Amino acid sequence: MLKDSYHETFSESNTIFALDIGTRTVIGIVCRVEDNKIRIIAQEIVEHDSRAMVDGQINDIPKVAAAVIRVKESLEEQVGFALTRVAVAAAGRSLVTRCCFVEKEIDENLEIDNELVNTLELDGLRLAYEELEKEMRDGSAQQFYCVGHSVVAYYLDKWLTPNLVGHRGKIIGAEVLATFLPHTVVNSLYSVLKRANLESISLTLEPIAAIDVAIPDNFRLLNLALVDIG
Structure with a gap:
């Protein structure tokens, strides 16, 4: 077991194993969240032996899968425990996005909680998929998976608000940005993880992961754009 300077023991239960499977390299880190900051415990980078990935x-x-296994085994040697679960960010080059606005009338005497907000977001995702399905009348929408979403803005009684939880009102709303990937992209990613004896505990998109790190929530009302020049 790996121990830090305070003799704290790290294990898979109190750390996160994350993978970035890129076009040229596979990068893995083992980290943990401390005081809302990410502390990196171990890291490894391996280049693909050939053009195993394109764009x-x-x-x-x-x-x-062989490159992923090399990264995994190196990290296991560094931290001293087995890694079986992983969080993965998928490339967003084939993604399809839909942004939609959804509203919901509620009891004005009811305090808004997380469950109600989650229901509102799910309504937004359902609407986004319905819009995608209408545009692809040949049935190809069935071949897309929703792999992530981001709430652009919340609204309470038509007014913009950063957080709905704890408020009361008559109408709640949200502008939801939903992202979809072709099933072939997602299935190939899961096939790689299976060959490496890894279970995916989280799947997101690289652009979403990048913006979560680079632009804090309280900066997003400034209409900033994140551009990835690969």
Whole structure:
């Protein structure tokens, strides 16, 4: 077991294993969240032996899996415990996005809680998928998975608010940005993880992961744009 300077023991139960499976390299880190900050405990980077990936998409599953296994084994040697679960960020080059606005009437005497907000967001995701389905009348919408979403803004009685929880009102609303990936992209990613004996505990998109780190929530009302020049 790996111990820090305070003799604290790290294990898989109190750390996070994250993978970035890129076009040229596979990068892995083992970290933990302390005081809302990410503390990196171990890291490893491995280059693909050949063009196993093109434009962020997996072309050769066995070769990509081999690179992932090398990263995993190196990290296990560094931290001293087995890694079986992983959080993964998928490339967003094939993604389809839909932004929609959803409103919901509620009891004005009822205090808004997390469950009510989650229900509102799910309504937004459902509406986004319905819009995607209408645009792709040939049924191809069935071949897309929703792999992440972000709430652009919340509204309480038509007024913009950063957080609905704890408030009371008659109408709540949200502008939801939903992201979808083709099922072939998601399935190939899961195939790689299975070959490496890893279970995915979280799947997000690289652009979403990047903006969560680079632009804090309280800065997003400034209409900032994050541009990834790859």
